[in-house]
Amino acid sequence: MEEECRVLSIQSHVVRGYVGNRAATFPLQVLGFEIDAVNSVQFSNHTGYTHWKGQVLNAQELHELYAGLKLNGVNKYDYVLTVCDPVMGDKWNGEGSMYVPEDLLPVYREKVVPVADIITPNQFEAELLSGRKIHSQEEALAVMDMLHAMGPDTVVITSSDLPSSRGSDYLIALGSQRTRRPDGTTLTERIRMEMRRVDAVFVGTGDLFAAMLLAWTHKHPDNLKVACEKTVSAMHHVLQRTIQCARAQAGEGRKPSPAQLELRMVQSKKDIEDPEIVVQATVL
């Protein structure tokens, strides 16, 4: 990182494990970014464990922290990273369900997405934001154009149930990046990636993905294909290491626990710094 690139990340903190700021901070730091972290909550661990305890920040307290930075004249950032990875819901077996109160949807649609530059919804979230269902790749591309029109120049649908030619143990991700040519016309780069599913429930992967996408789109600003290949490849290495360690810890025939499935972040440092490319994005 030739020049200091400063990120303000506003996400949750867990004492143990890797979600929210804990998933974003280490990768961005090892990739050379100065990441300032506002912890919107502090919990013992993520809410997928049997138990969790902790405290949340209210809007007033969040504002107080920002005011401190502003008073010191250090409220200068190149990136902001938040749950503008609109982690709102997901589909299980084709049925969508929301993880956060439904009254947040209009806030995202009307206030958050319009000021976002890069968004990383999954298919369900893309459908909610655009108000349109996705049954095919063409519809997905149309939805991404609708999302561009709402604000962000970069849209990555991080997972979908679109069919892959490689079979049902692959999932499709799509990316779209709009740039403005000097003559005023827009150029849209669209890509498609096929990613092997891993048979486990991981938590924090969306947060890790968004952080690494920030890093790789920064290093490859006009090349969504390469940025996504590096991001998805790094994810693959982290998840493979995680599932192997988790299964070893759980033992033969036993399903790993949430504690055992925590991302092997620290152990994957080299893969995060310089991922071996294991996925090819197709330019559409």
Next chain:
Amino acid sequence: MEEECRVLSIQSHVVRGYVGNRAATFPLQVLGFEIDAVNSVQFSNHTGYTHWKGQVLNAQELHELYAGLKLNGVNKYDYVLTGYTRDKSFLAMVVDIVRELKQQNSKLVYVCDPVMGDKWNGEGSMYVPEDLLPVYREKVVPVADIITPNQFEAELLSGRKIHSQEEALAVMDMLHAMGPDTVVITSSDLPSSRGSDYLIALGSQRTRRPDGTTLTERIRMEMRRVDAVFVGTGDLFAAMLLAWTHKHPDNLKVACEKTVSAMHHVLQRTIQCARAQAGEGRKPSPAQLELRMVQSKKDIEDPEIVVQATVL
């Protein structure tokens, strides 16, 4: 790190900058440790800036977080790391947690930086409430395994002033007797043969031989002063000392050489960048003097040795 080594670090968090958990987490992570972090406060930045704002955790909330880990059966640690604390009841809760974690794992190592104050121009003053001293002396230090006091803190804990190296070694023996097998006096105003722009650090590690007798390894290091006020250096030092004593368990000399060398590289990079940012003849601001942590990753991972510790 062949086997997973898990650290519980209970320190402050700042949104911007590198003190407390922000100084400890990155180095320990890049050195391969799993570090779980309880943030005792969340402030916008450290309190050396003109302004700072934020919130503190109380003892009850600390206990709540620990209870969450315990309910999930994941309260198993190899190390605990603590630093600057201002609240007596918070510190007492930390001690309760350490005691319980030691019951879970009798080999747990508690690394404690007993932050209480420092000396300026020969005069020491406390920057925490005075009622913390008896808590450190009677409760914290007795359960600590590694402590990193500066000279003033070593004097406060032992009740004895240090005017010479012999007195410093005697004070370290007194501190060993209170509990910790490893004591590093991280800075002192003892004179260096190299002149006044060097400061002396001393280390002492007690190990038990198979026959029951004790062996004490004592070392001395001379470190070049840097003409600036850095914040977070003690926190960074304690975190890296944890890492290097883990990797070199019976070799305080090497552990300290690596720790101090890494510190040197981080501070050099920081002061150079800070001066460049401030401009000719201007004194760098607290914001400009923030440790260049991320940029020093390689020095932290594998420090080039630039200091020789003398075995005494």
